[in-house]
Amino acid sequence: MKIIIQNISRLRKRFKQTTLICLTVLAATGCKKDNASDNNNTTSDGSTIKFVLNDNFNFSVINGALAYVGITDTLAKPGPYTFLAPDNNAFSLLNMPTPTKSSFDFYTKARLTDLIRYCILPQKISFKHESLVQNKPLLTATGGNVYLTRYLNGTDTVTTINGLKLTSADNAASNGYIQVLPQVPNPETYSKVMDYLHNDTTLTLFAAALHRANLDVSLLAGKDAYTLMAPSNAAFQNSGKLGLNLGVSTLDSIFKADPVKLAAFLKYHIIKDRFFEGDLYRYTVAHPDGIQTLDGSNVIIGGNPAGFHAITVTGRGNHGIPAAIARPQSGNQTVYYANIPCGNAVIHIIDRVLIK
Numbered sequence: 001m002k003i004i005i006q007n008i009s010r011l012r013k014r015f016k017q018t019t020l021i022c023l024t025v026l027a028a029t030g031c032k033k034d035n036a037s038d039n040n041n042t043t044s045d046g047s048t049i050k051f052v053l054n055d056n057f058n059f060s061v062i063n064g065a066l067a068y069v070g071i072t073d074t075l076a077k078p079g080p081y082t083f084l085a086p087d088n089n090a091f092s093l094l095n096m097p098t099p100t101k102s103s104f105d106f107y108t109k110a111r112l113t114d115l116i117r118y119c120i121l122p123q124k125i126s127f128k129h130e131s132l133v134q135n136k137p138l139l140t141a142t143g144g145n146v147y148l149t150r151y152l153n154g155t156d157t158v159t160t161i162n163g164l165k166l167t168s169a170d171n172a173a174s175n176g177y178i179q180v181l182p183q184v185p186n187p188e189t190y191s192k193v194m195d196y197l198h199n200d201t202t203l204t205l206f207a208a209a210l211h212r213a214n215l216d217v218s219l220l221a222g223k224d225a226y227t228l229m230a231p232s233n234a235a236f237q238n239s240g241k242l243g244l245n246l247g248v249s250t251l252d253s254i255f256k257a258d259p260v261k262l263a264a265f266l267k268y269h270i271i272k273d274r275f276f277e278g279d280l281y282r283y284t285v286a287h288p289d290g291i292q293t294l295d296g297s298n299v300i301i302g303g304n305p306a307g308f309h310a311i312t313v314t315g316r317g318n319h320g321i322p323a324a325i326a327r328p329q330s331g332n333q334t335v336y337y338a339n340i341p342c343g344n345a346v347i348h349i350i351d352r353v354l355i356k
Helices: 002-040 049-054 057-069 072-076 088-092 109-118 193-199 201-212 233-242 251-256 259-267 277-286
Strands: 081-086 133-139 145-153 156-161 168-173 176-181 226-231 270-272 298-303 311-314 340-342 345-350
Touching: 049 057, 049 072, 049 081, 049 168, 049 176, 057 072, 057 081, 057 088, 057 109, 145 277, 145 340, 193 201, 193 226, 193 340, 193 345, 201 226, 201 233, 201 251, 201 259, 226 233, 277 298, 277 311, 311 345
Parallel strands: 081 176, 226 345
Antiparallel strands: 133 145, 145 156, 168 176, 226 270, 298 311, 340 345
């Protein structure tokens, strides 16, 4: 009987020890599982930006793009975020009306990823509560900036991002806001405009001319912001047909040009401060005689504010023939040459040189 009792006592002790070990293991396992969940950090909350976009047919293309590059779940995390969402009408302007895989054929995954990350601001910002401001930089998930403007139009307060008037502002989700854009923006990929110019083969002659005139160092290497009406290579090449002996139609002629005269010619294509298309149209309403360039003379802004990159620029010596936004020779429908932001500039690539 004593042996039986001793055995039972030992069994109870072992059972307690085993139970304690099991509880310890379970507790440790539970902690690890919680940590993994924290790292994943997604939520099943049906009111996050991810689910709001998914439930709205008007965002089917951007939702398809998010899924295509694998970023959808980012917008289901707690954030907070502000997401700049181009609606389906914005993508229709690029001939991308549906979210099929073929719609994204003109994008590499890396380029589309950069575009979408550029539309994500890693903070919750109520645009309606921002003060009146002109092109205030806001940091995006790429490290580049978007530029917020708030201005009065009569009794209304208008909000723009990179010069684009918002279709709808401060659409609330549980992890931030959705701000609806009427066009797909060009991402800011360079902090210095000359870095952009050196990497855009459309602007080889323009970059070479700036270098010959020493404007790449003396003017465009600093922090001051400028707006560049940048003639494309084709515009430079066609300048030889104007009968004005500008001497900028070839790379060889640019390298032989008088730097002082070349600088004066180029300054007629540069405006102080940052002006997106929307900013230029708004400036023109108050200043119909044009906007002053660094040359000291004005260029005339025209075009159709309701159109898609339909702005025009006319120099005094262009005999009333305006320069328009250049068309990409590649035929890539997702490439558009207006409103290209850099840290110290905004670029509009035009199809004709401006003559003073």
